[in-house]
Amino acid sequence: MWDYSNKLYDHFRNPKNVGEIKNPDAFADVGNITCGDALYLTLKIDKKTNVITDAKFKTFGCASAIASSSVLTELIIGKTIEQARKITNKDIAETLGGLPREKMHCSVMGQEALEKAIAQYLGEDAPEEHMHEEGKIVCTCFGITDTQIGKVVRENNLKTVEDVTNFCKAGGGCGQCHADIEEIIRQTTGSQEPLPAPPKKKHLTNIRKIALIEETIDRDIRPLMEADGGGIELIDIIGNRVLVALRGNCAGCRTAQFTIHSGVEAKLREMVDDDIVVEEVK
Amino acid sequence: MKPIYLDNNATTCIDPQVLECMMPYLSNEYGNPSSMHFFGGKINRKLNEAREQIADIINARPDEIIFTSCGTESDNTALMSTLECYPQKPHIVTTRVEHSAIMNMCKYLSRKGISVTYLPVDRNGMIDLNQLEDSISESTAIVSIMFANNETGVVYPIDKIASITKAKGAVFHTDAVQAVGKIPIDLSKIPIDILSLSGHKLHAPKGIGVIYVRKGTRFKPYIIGGHQEHGRRGGTENVASIVGLGEACRIAKDCLEIENTQVKHLRNKLENTLLEIIPSSIRNGHKTSRLPNTTNISFEYVEGEGILLSLNEYGICASSGSACTSGAIEPSHVLRAMGVPFTAAHGSIRFSLSRYNTEDEIDKVIEVMPSIIERLRAISPFWKK
Incomplete structure (x- = not known):
């Protein structure tokens, strides 16, 4: 059984702001049923002040996906979109009292939905699609690009392929992209030089x-x-x-x-x- | 809180009578059955008594029973031993729905150069016997097909499968971990060469398994060590657990009828009622060719973990084929092999009963389930009333 915090349980049992806002000022859907989690987020935004006055969600997914969506709505209601944009998946996870590492992708899904909704409100390119255009798909099983992987690696200081899978699912299917993910981690974390080669010695025992x-x-x-x-x-x-x-x-x-x-x-x-x-x- | 335990395909409680039989071998009777003194010798006699009780439930000979540490070891041994006995036959035939003890061993072996044929299954979880026959060639060392599936309870026509395999000249192994003690198995009638069973699925303790090897079947030990089990499995015997398994098999044989009447009745009541009162719920697996204790139901558009945690609040223990309960990314390989759509595979719940379950417990599940599903569907973006 997962080691969930009491706060997470609480948000799973009694999620806040469930539903859909009619005629929302912004909305986003991320994830899909194939991947096992999906989130539909709708926002009401005051056009003069840019303050998010209401937020509602519907989520398909495990308890931590539901709880992550619930705290996301709590975190953003009352904030301006500029303030809301600064919220990261780490904030969502921390507000829940932590998430098991394998479940971090639930918090990433919340952040993605928020970014997408705000971009839609401002008439910008949806960040996710933007990333698709810019990047190339690395994980074909879950359709995740190098740009997306680079982002979770950077923001969460990830070191291993397993971490990347936990945070954004990339690499969790057939596993053929593991070498590419390793390369992205290496490039993103700044160490540009290749893995240290075993020292070549002339007079080996x-x-x-x-x-x-x-x-x-x-x-x-x-x-x-x-x-x-x-x-x-x-x-x-x-x-x-x-x-x-x-x-x-x-x-x-x-x-x-x-x-x-x-x-x-x-x-x-x-x-x-x-x-x-x-x-x-x- | 006393659990309403409906997860008996995961593990079972130890029968109190079984525990009682074991206790002396966890205290005063600690001799080594291999020792050359009376104190060990009497333990050896007790082991052989247990061997007879275990042989009896599958109608085998006691000398065909080899003790192992678990079902997984038995499964691994079956494959490794047979491949080693037939080095000129580097091919295995199995199915896409096996337990990971077979499936992951096959994946490992294919990395080592062994070729593996994974037979597909239909929507009911059944394999095509013609396809089985066609897939066995002269280079097939072993066909390994489970007796009953752990997730869906689907029971395979093992008598036909074994006959086809034998006619084609390969060794036949079956993982009967879920079947022994739930349905009758008569090895004098079915030409099974190797069979795996596990103690903790039939009210014996964890950490004891058996590999049955039919007399005349080529065998090489997988765990190499001392002369125990006539040199077929090294390691000092887990005496207390073996004694417990013997007693558990004796009881299970007497209880086979209860499993197929009382337990089956409760399973049917649970399954039929849930399918009736909860819309968009689907049974996974063949309706009749199935273990009497297992039901696997998909509640569409919701995810299994949420259902399990909600049931947990009432002390109800079940399990799910959803990826999120297991730390996996893909949902159950069994349901996916059966072509269960993702909308349903993620929301599948397995209830597996035992003779210890009561009608009150089943009624409790029936009472709480509709509101659990309704609540989760209200949160789901895919659910449209």
């Missing part, structure tokens, strides 16, 4: 060499082959001879020899030792 070969295969080689439905297994290391077996699609593939020499051997020579020779064992 045997034990260190074996460890480095295993590490390189695990980190740099196998993921690429698995992406093509294949795999690789390290069978033995005899001096500079590295014996490997190809698995899955790679086994019996006509370009196996090419994979072995240009892929595996080249990488191991680059990372470990220039004298390495890779041989395939059937």
Whole structure:
């Protein structure tokens, strides 16, 4: 069972401002039923003062999605749209007394709806569509762009793919975009240089060499082959001879020899030792 | 608050008689059944007594029963052992609706170069037997198809499936974790080679499982260690739990009729009434070929977690195929394989009963459910009256 705060339970049991405002001054719908949560937000805004005088929501989703929508309406009623625009998903989560990490996407959904409604009121491009236009879709399962992922990474200081999935669902489906998400995290968090390479040493002890070969295969080689439905297994290391077996699609593939020499051997020579020779064992 | 416990496919309470039988083996009778002294020897005799009781409920021979730690270990063992016995046959046939103990093991094995055929299911959760037959080839080592599905309760025609598999020359394994103790299983009549069962689904404790391996079936241990279980599963036996499982099987055999009359009646009452009084509610799974204790109902346009938390306030325990209850992103793989639309898959609730449930408890669920669904639908943007 989720470790929900009492406040969250309270907003789930007795949500505030449920419903739809007739003839709203602004509205937004975000999420969809396929993804398991969706929010329809309607706002009444005083045209002279730009103060949000009323807000109502309808939400399909889990208890934390309902509670997030409920506190969102409480947070924005009485605020000017300029003030409301400063509200982030973190504010929503904090007002609820915290959210389990896997549920952070519920608070993101609230913030997205608010941004979209305000943009619609001001006649701006909807931020979400804007992002779609600007960015390219990274997670095809949930249709999430690099711009959207960059935004949650930046605003919530996310470090891992798992975090990104928890916050915006990207990467939670087939998992093929994990490498792209990692790249976005790296770029967004400012560390522009690639992942630190294992130090290349000229005079490796045997034990260190074996460890480095295993590490390189695990980190740099196998993921690429698995992406093509294949795999690789390290069978033995005899001096500079590295014996490997190809698995899955790679086994019996006509370009196996090419994979072995240009892929595996080249990488191991680059990372470990220039004298390495890779041989395939059937 | 005493729970109204309707989540018996997740786990069951320990029968008081079972617990009583176990107690000596958690205190004074602590000998090791492998020891060469009277103190261990009498434990060994007790283990064999339990082995007979367990064999009896599925009409097997005691020496075909191997103790494991859980259903998952039994399932994993079935696949790993058979693949190792038939290295020239790197193919598995299974379904898209198996328990994760089979499904995720198959995914793991396919990364290791084993090919896996996942048979699709229809709207009722049933597989196509012709398709099964076509999918088994000379390179198929094992066909693994569950006896009954944990989420929907759908019972598969295992006698036909086993016969088809045997005629094609592959080993047949069935995960019967949800079936044993709920419906009769007679292994003298069905050509099942390997079967998994688990203690805590039939009122024995958690942490004890069994893998049945028919005499003559090739087998290699998965847990490698001592000579326990005739060298087929290493590790000192979980004596108290084994004794408990033996007693639980003895009781379950006597209670099979209750499961298929009293429990089934309560399940039907719950299901039929909810479907009748709550609009846009749908039963998931075959209506008749089904466990007597399980019902899986989708309440369209609402999300399962909200329903469970609301039921929880009345002390009612059930479970859901919604993604948000499990930390997953996609809803239940079983319901999706059945083609249940997303509008319904997210709002699916499983009630699984046991012989300990009463009519009053079922009436309570029937009483509170309509207002729970109504309240959540009033919040849902997809619900239009």
